[in-house]
Amino acid sequence: MINKYPYTLLYTLLLTTTLLSVDTLAETGKRPDVASAKNGKPLYETYCQSCHGEQGVGEPAPPMSIRDPSFFFAPALDDSQHAWHHSDEDLVKFILEGSPRTPRMVAWKKVLSRTDVRNIVAYIKSLWGDRAIKCQGPKHMSCM
Numbered sequence: 001m002i003n004k005y006p007y008t009l010l011y012t013l014l015l016t017t018t019l020l021s022v023d024t025l026a027e028t029g030k031r032p033d034v035a036s037a038k039n040g041k042p043l044y045e046t047y048c049q050s051c052h053g054e055q056g057v058g059e060p061a062p063p064m065s066i067r068d069p070s071f072f073f074a075p076a077l078d079d080s081q082h083a084w085h086h087s088d089e090d091l092v093k094f095i096l097e098g099s100p101r102t103p104r105m106v107a108w109k110k111v112l113s114r115t116d117v118r119n120i121v122a123y124i125k126s127l128w129g130d131r132a133i134k135c136q137g138p139k140h141m142s143c144m
């Protein structure tokens with residue numbers, strides 16, 4: 001007879017990992033977990049991509065010299081600009097509350113739950129390289 005014990009152990013481990021990951025969807029300085037990033041991707045594509053671009057490349061902006069300074073373009077959210085200078089918590093807060101500078105970046109709390117937004121942050125972080133992950137947040141200045 002096949003010994004079922006190893007399978008039981010495996011399932012228990014999987015379940016524990018899933019349950020524990022519920023509140024560690026994304027953590028500053030750490031790679032997001034794959035499931036959260038996967039949940040965040042379709043939300044990003046529905047609500048954010050029209051401005052922040054496919055895979056977070058940002059909105060194409062004309063050169064500074066000819067652009068209207070009062071119009072805010074959507075920055076890149078991949079690791080090419082400064083999204084990674086913020087902690088996860090700050091990103092979540094900014095997305096929920098919106099920008100104080102422009103009504104273009106609305107307060108998404110009217111539309112999305114905190115969990116949705118954490119999943120979106122996990123997706124955004126899945127677009128970052130290892131260096132941005134390691135140096136994320138307040139320590140970005142001393143880390144590079």
Ligand code: HEC
Nearest residue numbers: 047048051072073074075082083095099101104105108120
């Ligand atoms: C209608 C266009 C638009 C949409 C849609 C939009 N944003 Fe934005 N977003 C902006 C603009 C413009 C800014 C710049 C705001 C500023 O400079 O204060 C911004 C800024 C941000 C920032 C700050 C980035 C940084 O480097 O400081 C984050 C994070 C962000 N948006 C996430 C999101 C997410 C997540 C969604 C989808 C839920 C979303 N945005 C949808 C226009 C948009």
